[in-house]
Amino acid sequence: MSFRFADHPIDTAAARAELLDPGAGGFVTFEGWVRDFNEGREVTALEYEAFQTLAVKEGARIVAEASVRFPLSHALCIHRVGRLALTDMAVWVGVCATHRGEAFDACRFIIDAVKHRVPIWKKEHYRNGDSGWVNCEACAAAPSHDHGAAHAHGHEPNAA
């Protein structure tokens, strides 16, 4: 399985072991961590939710596309769901290939595509007790995705 979800901390050593291959000379990983700020707001925790049946299909398609674009040996992406605290790992991507260049490129391709295409949602909890779904509530107020002042409109749908 090249893409899967975990509802517990990701075991990176076990994930790395799944990718071991005598033909691979380079191994690249990306870890996404929970950060304490986003768009100027202090974040205290994140909640991830996924439409898992479609998400694992789309994730597997992304990995398959990566292996068509880049001559890689193996790739694996594991994404967390549930509530995460600061510094927790939200996502892990591991890629091995004959040479390091393809491994770096494929790893970057996979994490970028996962963020844009896989039906996973993230709710941020803020220091002031507020919370919001990333990319939804701010953009419902500003469909043009005008970062900055527009996001201060809050959560009113028809602010524009």
Place this chain on the structure above:
Amino acid sequence: MTDHRDPSSEALQQAGSARPPVFGLVLAGGLSSRMQRDKATLEYRGKRQLERAVELAAEYLPEVFVSVRTAQTADPSRARYPLIVDSVPGEGPIVGIRSALAARPDVAWLVLACDLPFLSRAALSQLLAERDPTASATAFRSAHDGLPEPLCAIWEPKSAAELAAYQAVDGRCPRKFLMRHGAKILEPGDRRALDNINTPDEYREALRSFDGKDSAPVQLKIQYYALMREQAGRSDETLDTTASTPADLYSELKARYGFTLSREQLKVAVNSEFASWTHKLAAGDSVVFIPPVAGG
């Protein structure tokens, strides 16, 4: 707190602040002159449109009547329903509306033309939810000309006297009446619901858009995630709907739950695979609306 035996409080309720019940009135007294055949009996998906309109209204309203001219009372496609026969002089739908208001002065009437093949539960839900009983009427703004639509509207008891005065002096157009008198005008969530069908060409086009599918509402499973789960107040539901595409379904659900995201911001999945907004839905399909994603 309220003593129902106190005659003065009953009098107060009747005098003003009461919210009269809503009955349904499906208009089937038209001459169908442009269609060149009786519009009430036109069929979509195997069901006469008069029958469909009455059944749809009956899902929401305690009593539904069909408005007819005196000459139509024995017509078999109409006589099977409770009828309100025109009782005031004149021509056009204003006569049917006034006759209903005269027959039951204590109720408001949700008046429906019988020739609205795209009329949806979403439209009826919205009309009833956003009704203003202090206005003369509550009506949708037409998506075509921006004017109020009198034949998918709730007419309050107080409009009876105003309509009588209007008809006596100004004429017979209920749309103009709504523009001049204090009607509450709603922006329709389901813009297609009010498309009426007047000519054989329009009928053929409407038939094509139904694609010959079965008339019965289909049962769909809907799952909600993230912001949409919170706004719907549930993670899933099973729904009987006449929506034939994800686009129609989203209009219906947006009107029901007040989703803040526009369709343009969403993707949709049918049976756990991405689908187009015009995908034809079938019974048992499982539908998920996908708000903007934010993995990683």
